[in-house]
Each structure stands twice: as structure tokens, then as C-alpha cells.
Amino acid sequence: MTAIRIDRISKTFVSSRTGEQVVALKDVDLEVSQGEFVAIVGPSGCGKSTLLSIIAGILEPTSGAAYHYDAPILGPSPDRGVLFQDYALFPWLSVRQNISFGPRARGVPSSEWQQEVDRLISVVGLSGFDTRLPHELSGGMRQRCALARMLANEPRTWLMDEPLAAVDLQTRTLLQEEILRIWGEDQPPADRPAVMFITHGIDEAVLLADRVIVLGRRPGRVKADLKIDLNRPRFEHRDLAAEGVLVQQIWDQIRDEARSAILED
Amino acid sequence: MINDYHLLTAKLIIVYQIESQVCLKRKCMSRETRKIQRVASAVTAPIVGCAGLYAAWTAASWWLENPILLPPPNSVLTALVSIMQDELVGDILASLHHLGVGMSFGVTIGFALAVLATQNRLVERLVDPLIELLRPISGIAWIPLAIMMFGVGETVPIFLIAYVSVFPIYINTVAGIAGVDGRLINAAKVLGAPPSTIRWHVILPSALPMILAGFRLSLGVAWMTLIGAELIGGNSGLGWRAFWYEQFFAMNKNLAVILVVGVLGFLFDGIIRLLQARLLRWSPAQSGAAT
Known part of the structure; x- marks a missing residue:
């Protein structure tokens, strides 16, 4: 079953200062199946985040259309959960209040979400921190809190925008493992959400995903679509040699554009 | 005389303040003592400021010798109590x-x-x-x-x-x-x-x-x-x-x-x-x- 379908999407930004047009995405076609973990990699400026924002419904494409379970995406929906790179936690709410924000905002009676929120707090390892405020947490804990906040809505699709870019390496490794566990990598695809995971880290993409999509830049478009046939659960059967080959293969696709991206910035 | 007493108090507080600052710079005392000194300084400094104003005001009113032009602070305090x-x-x-x-x-x-x-x-x-x-x-x-x-x-x-x-x-x-x-x-x-x-x-x-x-x-x-x-x-x-x-x-x-x-x-x-x-x-x- 197709969870996300992107149909010839283009997005052009017009600079309000110079009037200059920047083509962020050009004729992008993409499909993500139910239960599939798709990582998107590409150099800076390839429109990764733009694509995710369009699927999240917080940005409209200039042309083309996006569908979620065959329904056109016209705006944000709690069915498509988003995890932001900078957490975007509400700083005035405690961990618990942040996590329960979705159900509360949607008017779900508290009897229906109390237990689930308690469970999520322990799933993401924040037991005992539920009354803390975001500024009292470490970066890793903030991202755990944001993950639990997304999960509290029980979305059918996870949209993750470089969620681990701002945490240290050890925390990142731990969180990668946790994300796969919570996603349900040992479950059949029908029982777990579709994931679109944007990252700068090619090794991270190879480690986590079933498929890695490489976007090119100027204009942003799909350059390559690679299947990652490594055994799951990934952290139990790590095959560093096979991972290395795949990482190299993807890096070959990106190298030249990444270099020119650095020169331009 | 009451004003002499005030001046003396102000002087003592200033001396104490300077002493405590000197002590703060020496690393001879325990952390608790230094903390007490810091709090004491936070309390005494504003008192010193007020006392300084009070003293200057008193001196100015003596010099002007005209309670309508500038009444001395103690008469203002008395007036405050009365109103x-x-x-x-x-x-x-x-x-x-x-x-x-x-x-x-x-x-x-x-x-x-x-x-x-x-x-x-x-x-x-x-x-x-x-x-x-x-x-x-x-x-x-x-x-x-x-x-x-x-x-x-x-x-x-x-x-x-x-x-x-x-x-x-x-x-x-x-x-x-x-x-x-x-x-x-x-x-x-x-x-x-x-x-x-x-x-x-x-x-x-x-x-x-x-x-x-x-x-x-x-x-x-x-x-x-x-x-x-x-x-x-x-x-x-x-x-x-x-x-x-x-x-x-x-x-x-x-x-x-x-x-x-x-x-x-x-x-x-x-x-x-x-x-x-x-x-x-x-x-x-x-x-x-x-x-």
C-alpha cells in the first residue's frame, strides 16, 4: 500500500528582496510504501526540507501534488507526524505537557491519552523528567521528548527532518537504535508506520533505511534511488563492510554537487 | 545629636563595606563565609547609598539653614510619620x-x-x-x-x-x-x-x-x-x-x-x-x- 505519493512536484521560491527565482524542487516523483523506512540524502540546497514540508502540509508546491494514502495533502494533519531538527518543543510546557499537546489540541478527552502519554514517557526514557521544562533537558532528551510528542498522535507516517543533526555522536547512535525499535523494525510492514527520514549523514541513511533516495541540487530532483538490503534488526546484525560499500556508492553520487554547494555557500 | 549619630553609623558601614571587599579578594576563607560576605555586601551596599544621600541631604539643609527651601531629612521622616x-x-x-x-x-x-x-x-x-x-x-x-x-x-x-x-x-x-x-x-x-x-x-x-x-x-x-x-x-x-x-x-x-x-x-x-x-x-x- 502506498503511504506517500509525490506526483511531479515543483517548488519555486521567489526572493522578496531581489525578486530572484530559486527552483528548490523540479518534477520530483516519489513513492513510499506503508511500513517502509526511506532516507533522503543530498547536498545542501537540494530541497530535502522543502520536500518534507510539502508532505507535512506546511508548504504548498508550486505545481504537482502530494498524496497520503491516496488523499491529496492540502494542509497539516496529525496523521503525518513531524520531528524537527531543532526539536521545536514549546519552552513553556513541561515534558509531559509537550508530549500530550497533540491529543489535547485535538480535544481528545484526557482519560483517553493519560495512559498512552505515561507509556510514551517511559518508552523514550524520560521517566522522572516529566515535570521538567525543555531548557532543563539535554539535547538528546529534548529530541526524545519531541519524538514522544509526535508519537502521542499515533501518526501513520513519520516525517523526520534531520532529527539527530543537533545531538552528540553517542546520543545519536543510541537514538538511532531507539527510533528503529519504536518504529517496529521486527514487525511486519503492515503494522508499522512509513518513515521519511531526512539526513546529512549517508552512513546514518544506510544504517536506518530500507531505501535511500539521493536528491541533486539546483534544481532539486531525484538522482538515485537505492534499495538497502541489510538484515534487520540492523543493530543486531551490523555488516560494516556492506554498509561501507553502500555509503561509498551514495557518496559518489553526491560528491561533486556537495563540493560545489560548499563553494557557493 | 541625632545627626552625628547617623553620620557615625554611615561611616561605620562604609568602613565595614571596604573591609569586607578586601576580605572577599583574599582566598583565605571558606565558601560559606564568602557567601555570607556576598549577601552582607548586597544588603549593606544599598544601605550605604541611602546613608550617603541622607548625610549629603542633612549637610545641605544645614548649610541652607532654611527648612522651607530644603527641610532636613529627619523633619521629613517626622512629617511622614505624622501624615x-x-x-x-x-x-x-x-x-x-x-x-x-x-x-x-x-x-x-x-x-x-x-x-x-x-x-x-x-x-x-x-x-x-x-x-x-x-x-x-x-x-x-x-x-x-x-x-x-x-x-x-x-x-x-x-x-x-x-x-x-x-x-x-x-x-x-x-x-x-x-x-x-x-x-x-x-x-x-x-x-x-x-x-x-x-x-x-x-x-x-x-x-x-x-x-x-x-x-x-x-x-x-x-x-x-x-x-x-x-x-x-x-x-x-x-x-x-x-x-x-x-x-x-x-x-x-x-x-x-x-x-x-x-x-x-x-x-x-x-x-x-x-x-x-x-x-x-x-x-x-x-x-x-x-x-
Whole structure:
């Protein structure tokens, strides 16, 4: 079953200062199946985040259309959960209040979400921190809190925008493992959400995903679509040699554009 | 003589202060001792400042030898005790009444205009230039017109307080709402929050630090304007009373009232700072407001 379908999407930004047009995405076609973990990699400026924002419904494409379970995406929906790179936690709410924000905002009676929120707090390892405020947490804990906040809505699709870019390496490794566990990598695809995971880290993409999509830049478009046939659960059967080959293969696709991206910035 | 005693006390405090600073620099003492020294310094320094002013004031009044031109501070304190037992409470209540009613109007109008201006372009284009045009005009400038319109009485100070308190709350609320982090609004949207929830549970708390800072500024300028407005256009309150005493050359009582004005203004500001610290505990930048 197709969870996300992107149909010839283009997005052009017009600079309000110079009037200059920047083509962020050009004729992008993409499909993500139910239960599939798709990582998107590409150099800076390839429109990764733009694509995710369009699927999240917080940005409209200039042309083309996006569908979620065959329904056109016209705006944000709690069915498509988003995890932001900078957490975007509400700083005035405690961990618990942040996590329960979705159900509360949607008017779900508290009897229906109390237990689930308690469970999520322990799933993401924040037991005992539920009354803390975001500024009292470490970066890793903030991202755990944001993950639990997304999960509290029980979305059918996870949209993750470089969620681990701002945490240290050890925390990142731990969180990668946790994300796969919570996603349900040992479950059949029908029982777990579709994931679109944007990252700068090619090794991270190879480690986590079933498929890695490489976007090119100027204009942003799909350059390559690679299947990652490594055994799951990934952290139990790590095959560093096979991972290395795949990482190299993807890096070959990106190298030249990444270099020119650095020169331009 | 009482003044000699005061001078001596001030001198002793200064000596103690210097000593304690020297001790602080030596690393000979335990952490607890140093902490006590720091607290003692935080307490003694303001006392030294007040004592210095008191001493200078006393010296100046001796030199002038004219209790009407500049009454010595001890006679002002005596006058303060005497008016406290008499009319002061009524005057304070009258001023608080002017302040409360005036600010209720001003803050409500300023806040409402700011919310409308941030929601609607047309309102913004209508209101913003007017605010910017009127803002530099001191509230005092409207006293003659206010007296003409309302006559001398409580309406003049209430009107002026309402007028001056509109601007800071308007400007800060606009800036606060404009400065809301768009990422938080997006986060709320993707979590399924309807617009009203975003307005009350995302935008309002985000803008609250700026709004409270605006309220604090409004209160400060309102309190300053209050005294002038009562003094010229009112028939009750602390400003009016200060002027009334002056008519009888009771300058010690006049200064006693001014002292009360200062202390009350300080207290109001302290209350707002406590409120800020309490409501903005979540903001590392703001929660220090009370310290």
C-alpha cells in the first residue's frame, strides 16, 4: 500500500528582496510504501526540507501534488507526524505537557491519552523528567521528548527532518537504535508506520533505511534511488563492510554537487 | 545629636563595606563565609547609598539653614510619620484608584489594538502611524486640554494614565506577536492544533515575555504621569496632596509624599518583576528578571 505519493512536484521560491527565482524542487516523483523506512540524502540546497514540508502540509508546491494514502495533502494533519531538527518543543510546557499537546489540541478527552502519554514517557526514557521544562533537558532528551510528542498522535507516517543533526555522536547512535525499535523494525510492514527520514549523514541513511533516495541540487530532483538490503534488526546484525560499500556508492553520487554547494555557500 | 549619630553609623558601614571587599579578594576563607560576605555586601551596599544621600541631604539643609527651601531629612521622616496617621492612606487609595482605572483602560486598548494590528494589515496601517505620531508627545502635554474637557477632578489623571499606558503595551505586544517563532506554530499545526489553540496556547505564551515587559513599562510611565496629572489637574491623590502641602509651605510634608511616591513606584516594579519571574520560569533569559 502506498503511504506517500509525490506526483511531479515543483517548488519555486521567489526572493522578496531581489525578486530572484530559486527552483528548490523540479518534477520530483516519489513513492513510499506503508511500513517502509526511506532516507533522503543530498547536498545542501537540494530541497530535502522543502520536500518534507510539502508532505507535512506546511508548504504548498508550486505545481504537482502530494498524496497520503491516496488523499491529496492540502494542509497539516496529525496523521503525518513531524520531528524537527531543532526539536521545536514549546519552552513553556513541561515534558509531559509537550508530549500530550497533540491529543489535547485535538480535544481528545484526557482519560483517553493519560495512559498512552505515561507509556510514551517511559518508552523514550524520560521517566522522572516529566515535570521538567525543555531548557532543563539535554539535547538528546529534548529530541526524545519531541519524538514522544509526535508519537502521542499515533501518526501513520513519520516525517523526520534531520532529527539527530543537533545531538552528540553517542546520543545519536543510541537514538538511532531507539527510533528503529519504536518504529517496529521486527514487525511486519503492515503494522508499522512509513518513515521519511531526512539526513546529512549517508552512513546514518544506510544504517536506518530500507531505501535511500539521493536528491541533486539546483534544481532539486531525484538522482538515485537505492534499495538497502541489510538484515534487520540492523543493530543486531551490523555488516560494516556492506554498509561501507553502500555509503561509498551514495557518496559518489553526491560528491561533486556537495563540493560545489560548499563553494557557493 | 541625632545627626552625628547617623553620620557615625554611615561611616561605620562604609568602613565595614571596604573591609569586607578586601576580605572577599583574599582566598583565605571558606565558601560559606564568602557567601555570607556576598549577601552582607548586597544588603549593606544599598544601605550605604541611602546613608550617603541622607548625610549629603542633612549637610545641605544645614548649610541652607532654611527648612522651607530644603527641610532636613529627619523633619521629613517626622512629617511622614505624622501624615501616615492622618491623610496619607486616603491619598494613596485615591492615587491607586486613578492608576487602576486608567491603566485598565490604557492596557486593554493598547493590547487590543496590537492584537488587531497583527491580525489585519488595514488596522495596522491605520493604527501604527497614529501610535508613532502620538507616542513622542508627553502625557503632560494633554493636561490643559483634559482640564478643559473634563474639568479639574479625577477624570484628568485617569485619562492621562490611560493615554500614556497605551503605547508601551501596544508596541511590545506587536513586537512580541511578530517575533513568535514560526517553527513553534508549524509544530502546533502538524500536531493538529486548530487556529484558536495556536492563538491562545502558542502565540500568547510566546509573546508573553514582551507583553509583560510592555506592561512594566506602561506601569512605570503611568506612575510618573499620575503625579503630574494629579498635581495640575486633579483634586485628590498623592500628586495633588504634594501640591497642597506646598501651598502651606509644609515642604517637609511635601517631600514626605514624594518619598512615598518613590517607594510605591519601586514596590510596583518589584511586584511586576516577581510576576515576570514566576510566569516566565520557562525562559532562561527572562526568569532572571527578579534578581
